[in-house]
Amino acid sequence: MNQRDRVPTAFLRPTPSELGILRVLWRLGPCTVREVHEALSAEEKTGYTTVLKFLQIMHGKGLVERDETRRAHVYKARLAQRQAQRLMTSQLVDGVFDGSMSKLVMAALGDSGPATPAELAEIRELLDKLERGET
Amino acid sequence: MNQRDRVPTAFLRPTPSELGILRVLWRLGPCTVREVHEALSAEEKTGYTTVLKFLQIMHGKGLVERDETRRAHVYKARLAQRQAQRLMTSQLVDGVFDGSMSKLVMAALGDSGPATPAELAEIRELLDKLERGET
């Protein structure tokens, strides 16, 4: 595969199962299959080999990296959570918000059980910075 | 709030093709297969019967409604774009933002080429309303 392919195209549409595994990897950092399986078992009933197979497939797709130096391979998310957030957010914006990021923000603010005051303040601060800093 | 499967579960994960069709229906309103096909053909090369089949399948899934009173059936998106935005946004928030809507907002505001001043003002106004009005 091309080294410049920094963002695997598979990331454009991770399946729910893949996301579940990625979430574990983001939360716990690099993990063996067993560790992922145990973390996942807390919520869903999944066979060990199912998780193994997923990680193998995800490795094939470039969604995760694999360290094979030890017997129990260690898997690691290829993209940081931040990057995945960026990607998938712009996916969503393109898909259903007519490409308008601010429509997304409006919808999110309007729909959410309104964020806590602290969060609102944080957002406001970011707005200030945006209005001053750039433009 | 739960009348009777108001939101088809298929909406939780529309495929790219399905989204393409839904976007046409949102933009043009209720359409015949031919109309959808023509709108879609502007961007992609798709066979007429392919579009027909998609609409049939989407009808089966409950993604679209169908008026059969005329020979050329008329299809209509089951959910308004606004509702789809709501749904898919909260999907995204659950999936990669640890359930935090404000994290999404922060990411969107931070990543986007900063919105126009008018948009920023609009967002700020909504913030004000949130902080005062509801809780």
Next chain:
DNA sequence: CCCAAAACACGAAAGGCTTCGTAGTTCTTC
């Protein structure tokens, strides 16, 4: 050294997505 436990690889089945081709039905126009 041998065995059980732990780990990986592989394959396969069931179901979903995508894409059409073909066949049958209804409408329009001479």
Next chain:
DNA sequence: GAAGAACTACGAAGCCTTTCGTGTTTTGGG
């Protein structure tokens, strides 16, 4: 009223996802 256009329905092929079961390899303890 027959020919052809415009529609719908159906089925099938090829590929992807999800889920395991089996089989093989490695390893640590007795």
